[in-house]
Amino acid sequence: MVHAAWLPPEAFRSVGSRHTVVHGDGPLVDTVLAELRAATGRHGGTVRHGGEAGAAPLDLVLALSATPLPPSPQSQVAARVRAEAGSTGAEGFVLARRDGITVLLADTPAGLLYGLFQLARLGEPAFTGHRPAEHHRPALHRRIVNDWDNVDVHPVMGQVERGYAGGSIVWRDGVQRTDLSRVAGYARLLASCGINGLAVNNVNVHAGEAHLLTDRLGEVEAVAGLLRPYGIRIHLSVNFASPVRLGGLPTADPLDERVRDWWAHTTRRVYQTIPDFGGYLVKADSEGQPGPFAYGRTHADGANMLADALAPFGGVVHWRAFVYNHHQDWRDRGTDRARAAYDHFVPLDGEFRDNAVLQVKHGPLDFQTREPVSPVIAAMPRTRVAVELQATQEYTGQQRHVCYLAPMWRTVLGFQPWGEGGPTVARVAAGDAGPAGPAGTGGGGLVCVSNVGDDPYWTGHPLAQANLYAFGRLTWDPTLDPAAILDEWIELTFQPDDTADPQTLRRTLHELMDSSWQTYEQYTAPLGVGFMVRPGHHYGPDVDGYEYSPWGTYHFADRDGIGVDRTRATGTGYTGQYPAPWSDIYESLGTCPDELLLFFHHVPYQHVLHSGRTVIQHIYDTHFAGARRTEQMRELWRDLPAGLVDPALYARVGERLDEQVRSAHEWRDQINTYFLRKSGIPDAHGRRIF
């Protein structure tokens, strides 16, 4: 059994019960037709490809903008919509309903495909009443998922690095799976929420995975063939040292002609095999991966070398900005890991090729539950910047805890680095506030580390599916309301029309998920200080776990206070990496938001927050509240009337909630005990702290 995620057959009930005609041709039109044939076959409708109107009345017309329409009454409706709507743009579509006909128009086959999934989302309302022409087009051109799959099982990281949903759906035991049907299903899920790119392997490119670029390219080709029908281009993580490791060259120096020739030759071969190959993804000089520093070259030198190799074929290199010293000495208070990406990359602004994208994690550290937005995003006006998010819940409960991430992502994407009224992070990524790329191909885009594995529910925790879905939807429209996205996901996934009490299920899921990120934040590391997780696997609390480590992630708690002084006045100067007004807002205790206080300031436990509580009382209160909230979440699930969801899914969610409750209480007690022992300040409410 593989769970259908948000595309169960019932999701196409409305579409599939209609009489539909499709005008246009192309591989993606074939995909649309295949989807429609499957849906109508199941739900009693019909579908025709072009031609005149038949006997049956038509409900739905899908048409490419350039395809001539036959002179039927339905076509006249479609033609009127076409005339009024104008161009849909690449990948966009127009949806309208008039005179009893629903019309879906697009300039490209991809637009028709995305429109089809929009019809599934709308369900019956797409086929009732009047709908004025609605333009849909993706806010971002580059909407990419990064899988961190290994070919081999890594002794520490497993087969999917930071994977919490089983093994890879592509590889097993070091070889490609013979049955890749789940990859096809994955592609369909991704396309249905708007994704158009997939980097298929881990950014940490180990020995086995390096060969995907050359002698194991056939495996990439096989996956590409399954993504292509859903409009998804494949990308490949490559090892910067490939010319040495695979090519037998004595160097990987990006300015060495032999190296450049090797990449040019190798890339040409990739495109001969996969003509729509998307490009490379590179983690260089980071956490042990090789990079240009070894040759005294800059990261622009490294990225540009690959960009030059890709340019003749329209490919793009995504170069990760996640570069920092992971052998830091905790005794060295002068080094601030949060500064690293900015310090490394901002001086290179303007030096990157048009087809080089700098891929920046949304926060300056590493996908913590709460971080400020990375200052790099606002600091490189002449560089195409992609923003990287993480659906795999490395630091947010590892798909054992409910943690709906869309509210966090929405906060990030809506952040205005230059202050109120200025461009948002999403607009930077879209190229609306920075370089848009050659011929307006968009900015760097949005990227998300996938949370999928070979688990029957795809994501371990069934409710974690919503994160992947939400990411896709936010790439189309970063202004969407997370609760509205969740509504879509609930409707599609659970098809509550079938249930006895759809409102109860919907309400329960919203209560469980809407504020689950805030709940998770409540019972884990407080006030933006980050980490406090068990080293290595990153699950569960360990307040000092990284405090004396080489990883640069410290909280500096002592008997008097806690937090990292990143001010210009007395700290690491990190606040100076932001433009005004944030550089000042974060700098001042008077204006720094509570939720980021300890990220920016070292304060006494008795410091009073804007909320009116002291830091120490905030810690106690939020940890009691967060743990208590997980009990309520479990009760909500237990109280769900039988039959509203599949019993197996019900049981799986229930088990995970048990673990979340256990873990949240462990977090509560470790954190509270740690700070009671250190501060000596009792809880104002006299609750039990061990």
Added chain:
Amino acid sequence: MVHAAWLPPEAFRSVGSRHTVVHGDGPLVDTVLAELRAATGRHGGTVRHGGEAGAAPLDLVLALSATPLPPSPQSQVAARVRAEAGSTGAEGFVLARRDGITVLLADTPAGLLYGLFQLARLGEPAFTGHRPAEHHRPALHRRIVNDWDNVDVHPVMGQVERGYAGGSIVWRDGVQRTDLSRVAGYARLLASCGINGLAVNNVNVHAGEAHLLTDRLGEVEAVAGLLRPYGIRIHLSVNFASPVRLGGLPTADPLDERVRDWWAHTTRRVYQTIPDFGGYLVKADSEGQPGPFAYGRTHADGANMLADALAPFGGVVHWRAFVYNHHQDWRDRGTDRARAAYDHFVPLDGEFRDNAVLQVKHGPLDFQTREPVSPVIAAMPRTRVAVELQATQEYTGQQRHVCYLAPMWRTVLGFQPWGEGGPTVARVAAGDAGPAGPAGTGGGGLVCVSNVGDDPYWTGHPLAQANLYAFGRLTWDPTLDPAAILDEWIELTFQPDDTADPQTLRRTLHELMDSSWQTYEQYTAPLGVGFMVRPGHHYGPDVDGYEYSPWGTYHFADRDGIGVDRTRATGTGYTGQYPAPWSDIYESLGTCPDELLLFFHHVPYQHVLHSGRTVIQHIYDTHFAGARRTEQMRELWRDLPAGLVDPALYARVGERLDEQVRSAHEWRDQINTYFLRKSGIPDAHGRRIF
């Protein structure tokens, strides 16, 4: 290249240059003859087996007590010694020199073998002047080494569990090595310092290792055949669930007849294959290993079942007392892991068979640098108790740090649980203060976890060889002075007669090693509090690493003080497990020894020690001093004149000293910073704390 450890060819120079006759027969006499032939072949002496005196003058006579001596002048000397000396006891020997003849007599061939190695230790002085008859006999009958070797490489623990010297010398890649010559060399090294038993595999018996008992018994037989010529009996760690896992039975209940029959049958087969098999070693109901608790039986039930199976063949079961709850909740202050072995086993005193030995770790926790002696040792007068020591430096620097353990072991073995003048721990283990076993076969004996692997120097750190040597010597005489043992080891290993400046090497090694345990203690966990190591691998500092873990090893440091209250008055009552006077000495702050203060008491940082310093100042002072001392140790080694030791060994020790210096400074800084942050009390001497 495999290093010869303490038996280089030169160790037999004096013996090998003599003219020797051996009177007596038996397999171990053959070993003695082979040793003598190799030595004389190299160093110019001669050796004859029995018969009349030849032409050459004789220097050395070895004779079994019962072997008739020929009527030569040398034999007359030997006969006079024999008449005066009387019985040597099993494994003992008598050594004398008179009228220019050195005489070595023994009742058993094993005695001759041990005597031969004593001659090597003595060197030239064995052959000069007059030596009155000296009786040597082992204080303990059971002198056993436990190897924690796995057949397969364990994903976390490696091939040798807690092994810091490479892989197993017995197995590789899941199968037995074809070349077992290092096992033969290991047997010779062990015999030369007095060991007579070896448990060949890890007490954690995983799936592969379990089969050594049955279908892979041939591998045990092969090792036994290499140990036998050196008087060492093989023991086997077995899995308590073997009747289920190997025998296909539905239960491993020790009172079930089918289970008892299976063990009887299986054990019979073991003895058919290995007639001198020593017995079983069992870790049951401990850290995930199966045991009798699953069937509602006691550990006496479990041990006795195996004892009954072994009894017909003279075998002994070693049953480990290392039983505790390793899923403890850190919030549960009522549970004290230190109490566990006593609470589990003392009620069973008197219920164990004569051929069941309870094997007790020397301290109540787990081989920490400083622990009190386990109260179990003094609490089971009707049980044969073996004391388990650990040469593998799990918590004492992992053979990267110099840490000569004989001073710690000497302290343990000389401890008098019933107060001054009473029996020592060594006497309990020898059966002089408890059951001696059937027919006076001795108490439970001494056991040591080995520190050997397939490293060319056997022990990773070349100087760690001295620990294995010292353990063997202490089993013969637990009252030996650690410095004197070290002297022996230096003489044998480095043969300083050959060096230009033997005193410099000897002095340097003593300066490096004599106080190295105290030095290690100085820079690690203070005042007996224990742990503070990185979880999992146990190397390097992590003050809170186990503080919120399920392992039951906590220090309870808060802003005011630190330590575990194990008193009867206000704590866990653990002090009550000791007989007087220790139950009172440990109970009272006024009498508790400084070095164990935090093991027994929770005290404020400002508590004044007997030394006159406060606890906090003691922490700072010892950590600065310990780290500084490692620098001095490195200087001592660097200052060693070239040529005194082999360059490769010199380099290996030098590298390890570099790491020791680095690690000791890391310990110093983490511990000092942790306690400065927590206590807020500055160092009285204003030294730098980060």
